[in-house]
Amino acid sequence: MGPLDATKANETTCNKALDRSNYWVPQLYHQRADKMWELVEYRGSAVYYQLRACDYAPGLKRCNYDGDNFTVPLAFPNGFRMVAGDPLRRVQNNSDYAHKAIHMNCIGGAGGEFYGFPPHKCDTARWEVYFPSCWDGVNLDTPDHKSHVAYPAIGDFNFGVCPESHPKAIFSLFYEFYYTTGVYNDIDRFAFANGDPTGYGFHGDFVMGWTDRDLLQTAHRDCLGPADCPKLGNQGQVKRPLIYPAIFEEEIGLNGPIPALPGNNPVVWPHTGEVIASSHHHH
Numbered sequence: 001m002g003p004l005d006a007t008k009a010n011e012t013t014c015n016k017a018l019d020r021s022n023y024w025v026p027q028l029y030h031q032r033a034d035k036m037w038e039l040v041e042y043r044g045s046a047v048y049y050q051l052r053a054c055d056y057a058p059g060l061k062r063c064n065y066d067g068d069n070f071t072v073p074l075a076f077p078n079g080f081r082m083v084a085g086d087p088l089r090r091v092q093n094n095s096d097y098a099h100k101a102i103h104m105n106c107i108g109g110a111g112g113e114f115y116g117f118p119p120h121k122c123d124t125a126r127w128e129v130y131f132p133s134c135w136d137g138v139n140l141d142t143p144d145h146k147s148h149v150a151y152p153a154i155g156d157f158n159f160g161v162c163p164e165s166h167p168k169a170i171f172s173l174f175y176e177f178y179y180t181t182g183v184y185n186d187i188d189r190f191a192f193a194n195g196d197p198t199g200y201g202f203h204g205d206f207v208m209g210w211t212d213r214d215l216l217q218t219a220h221r222d223c224l225g226p227a228d229c230p231k232l233g234n235q236g237q238v239k240r241p242l243i244y245p246a247i248f249e250e251e252i253g254l255n256g257p258i259p260a261l262p263g264n265n266p267v268v269w270p271h272t273g274e275v276i277a278s279s280h281h282h283h
Contacts, residue, residue, distance in 0.1 A: 006209030007078070011240040014047075017233025018216075020209035023047050025129065025202065026087070026192040028179045029253065029261060033186075036257035040190070041180040043124065044237075048174040051220060052159050053133035053152045056167035061154055063161060073133065073169035075217040076208040083145035084131040085203025087194040090270070092116060097157035101130035102202050108182060116199035117190055123182035129204035133172040134162035145205070175204050188271060193252075195265030 009020040028040040051073055054063035064070060085102045092115045093099045099115070106112045108123025118125070132149035139148035149170075152160030162169050181190070191197040210216045215231050223229040248254075252262050261267065268275050 006207045007211050009209065010243055013237060013240055015227065015235055015237045016229055017235045018211045019232070020211055022205065022207035022209060023175060024205040025127065025175065025177050026194050026196070027252070027262075028125070028127075028181075029191055029193060030184050031189040031191065031267075032257060036259060037191075037253060037261055038257045039253035040184075043178040043180055045178065046176045048172075048176075049216075049219070050158075050172040050174060052172035053162055053169040054160075055169050056134075056162045056164050060161045063159065071169075072217075072220065073171050074135070075171055075213055075219075076206075076210070077140060078208065078213055079140040080208040081141045081145060081206060082131060082149050083203060083205050084129050085201070087196065087201045087203050089200045090196070090198050092200050097151040098132075099200075101132075101151065101157045102200075103128055104199065104202075105176075114199075117187070117197070119187075121182060121185070121187050123180075125179045125181045127175075127177045127179065127199075127202055129175040129177075129202065130158050131173040131175075131204065131206060132166075133158070133170055134166035135168045135170045136166050137168040173206060188269075191261065191267050193262050193265065195261055195267050197267050198270050 006020050006022050012020050014021075023045065027042065029037045030040050031037055051070070053073055054060070055071060085098075089099075094115075103113055103115050104118065105126040105128065106114065106118045106120070106122035107126055110120045112118060132146075132151050134150045134152055136148045142148045148166075150163055150166035151157045153163035154161040158172060158174075181187075184190075192199070192202060194201055196202070215222075219229060219232055222231050228234060250262060251258050266275060
């Protein structure tokens, strides 16, 4: 993909017509008793553009959110992209903002908020990714898709002052992705497509695709509410027909259970150490 390919999309499923951005997280799978993997229903997602961080300034310990003095963070520059989280992570470090920024909310059942997969059944699992809200002011991307951004150094990962290394505050991007998990009773048999059965490897990708960055910059001032943004193009969140058919190079579970996760990603179950990896299967 070129840096501006997202903006050239013909259509969007978002409720803002000007938003051609890409919002991505790994798909959730459930392993059945016969060891086959089935897609867990993805029910939809919500993406929030928040004003939470502020620019670095020597000695500044907290952002000034008072009235008109608050400097609005930068809207994402054209061509910008980033990743939050690490698909290979399998441990949780609560003192690391990058770890704390990824969690799930259990809706229904016993409820609760957790890092990683919950210890009990949830009707709906709402997986959440909070992106870094500080930018180096130079690079639209870096080879690891992370080094050009950072979490605020003072305050918390979703409120606070940017570090000197990444002095420019950008919009604080927050994902919520909903999966229907209540239909499964064996709650220790979930894994994400990247081969992660812990949930600690959940991650999000963002590719900036707004067709008018200037209108995005002033959206918080100009919009009447989250769902009512005339300048950004109000529209319903409806499935749009694909102009070009999606091409899958392998079965991913849309046509029924599959013998291995996409890409043949191996899974090491945390509670037993059992390794689940199919031999390469042919179609």
